Amino acid sequence: MMDIAAAIAAERRELADLLDGLPADAWDAPSLCAGWRVREVAAHMSLGFRYSLPRVALELVRARGGLHRMTDRCARADAAAMAPAELAAALRDNARHPWQPPGQGIEGALGHDVVHGLDITVALGLDRRVPEDRLLVLLQRVTPRSLRFFGAALDGVALRADDLDWSYGTGAPLHGTAQDLLLLTFGRRLPPGRVRGEHEDRFVLTRAA
Known part of the structure; x- marks a missing residue:
């Protein structure tokens, strides 16, 4: 079995190296998280490390108990305050x-x-490939419950990975790389051309890049 703690550590280090290499303008580019630039996503990723439990509780109170409001507010504030x-x-x-x-x-x-x-x-259009063993751990956890939790509307679609032996769902086939299909299971929309199938238009970003 994969050492998941080691995989997490490797993922964080690899992403930190990638972030260090981004040009200045990339930090203000939109991410796949609606309303967040790259810098807000990066800030959000480390919130759990930087905030104590009392601080989290205080921020929840300030957000009137709304977890999404809290994370959005903190990501924006931290992205503005941190280089x-x-x-x-x-x-x-x-x-x-x-x-x-x-x-x-x-x-x-x-x-x-x-x-x-x-x-x-x-x-950002970067060609980073998440290691296969990390993807498989996450793809094997996809369930109807997880799809509901992340707001992923995949009714009538059968996800079919081109690069891994993985599929999920029933209906019209939707093909793409495993990591792109993973993003769909987390409720994301993708840039044009990353998935192929009868219903591909349902999963394409409509906002300007």
């Missing part, structure tokens, strides 16, 4: 941090890092 080098360092310096998304376990922590990393690299 790109600080955001990258927050990932690298906490590569072995044991934080996990509430109720999602260590696999959820891996998913958090992998998917938000793809939110950045896919949006």
Whole structure:
């Protein structure tokens, strides 16, 4: 079995190196997270390391109990306050941090890092390939419940990975790389041309890049 903690640490270090190499204008480019630029995604990725539990509780109160409001507000504030080098360092310096998304376990922590990393690299058109073993851990966790949790509307679609022996669902085939299909299971929309199938238009970004 894969050492998931080691995979998380490697993912964070690799993403930190990638962030360190981004040109200045890339930090203000839109990500796949609606309303967030690259810098907001990077800030959000390290929130669980940088905020104590009392701080999280305080921010939740300020957001009137809304978790999404809290994470959005904190990501925007931290992205404005922290330099790109600080955001990258927050990932690298906490590569072995044991934080996990509430109720999602260590696999959820891996998913958090992998998917938000793809939110950045896919949006920027960077050719980063997530290692196969990390993708398989996450793809094997796709269930109707997880799709509902992430707001992924995949009714009538059968996901078929071109580069891994993985498929999910029933209906009209939708082909793409495993990491692109993983993004769909997390409720993301993709740049044009990344998936192929009868219903591909349902999963394409409509906002300007």
